[in-house]
Amino acid sequence: MPRLTSAIRCGGLTLVGGALLLVGCLRGQGTRPPDWEGDRSIAFPAFYAQSAVQVGADTKAYELDGRLLHAVQVAMEDFFPARSKDTPCWGTPEAYRYRVIRQGDLFFILIHEDPDACGDTFIGVDTGARYAVSLDGRILRRSVGAEPAPLPVPSEMDAGVLEGPPSDGGAP
Template sequence: MATKHLMLPAALLLAGCLRSMPTRDAWTNDTSIEFPRFFEQPAVEAGAAGGSVELSGSALRALEVAAADFLGPQDANTPCVDRRESHRYRVIQRQGILFIRIDEDPQACGLSVPALHSGAQYAVGSDGRILRRLRDGEPDESMEPTDAGPGVLVPTSEVGRPFDPPDGSVPLPFIQAPSPDAGTGVRHNP
């Protein structure tokens, strides 16, 4: 009888596990999309000198999507540096894509410099989907690596050999000065 009473809760628990977890809207990382140079031209600041700025609904939606992705959910306990109002936003529209640059505004939180890697760039389509995201500090996969050309093989007889300046020139001062060995503290001449 006891197993009969446990069957229903076990079935409900199992059915709950089979449900898929909600996820963020799907986005692609289309590396063929190149970001514009956001700081190439001065921007018009909204609310500056009493001028008006018109913002389309699709631009507002793109800003909301990018800010939500970059800064996450907001509530009363969100630290100042992670709040949407503590950031600056630049928007450029080209060929139906809204390009958005988000940067931390340290003065909004009483700081003098922004944190390292505190910004991001977004390409958002007219349908509100993120087409490309590049956070500061991440490698830009759209950049083609340049070939350094053919390498120069170093003969094994040269590996580990002390440095001799080419052309008989004078070596750099840090090479001439005796320095302590890293582990023993004994000074060795080069």
């Protein structure tokens, strides 16, 4: 009986060790909790405020900075799960479009679905993400899915209520 108990203990340790190794490998790929947002003081720019040059649309030559490519790669590795033979079209980087704006030491990256990429098999609803990535490739902020646009601040009066805090110190 002692041999059986030690075999079970050994087998249990192997199972626990294997699980810890698997979790360590998954965490080592840079995965973050789904609700991780990072530094919310970093404001994303208006990605469509200006027109963009579509790289690869024609036969022109383009030169891309290595830090820009690294920033996009970091965002893609965070956004997309590891590929397998069963990965659906909408789970691949090719099914998305990427818009990048550099402001100082930050790259702002918008990843959004390409409606023509997967045909009728993919209908995007609140998909995509926005990233702020530093020059050294660290994700400083992430916003996945739809984020409501800020509401406009009313001018002087809204429905007969004056703008500003209530005169009673804010009590309802």
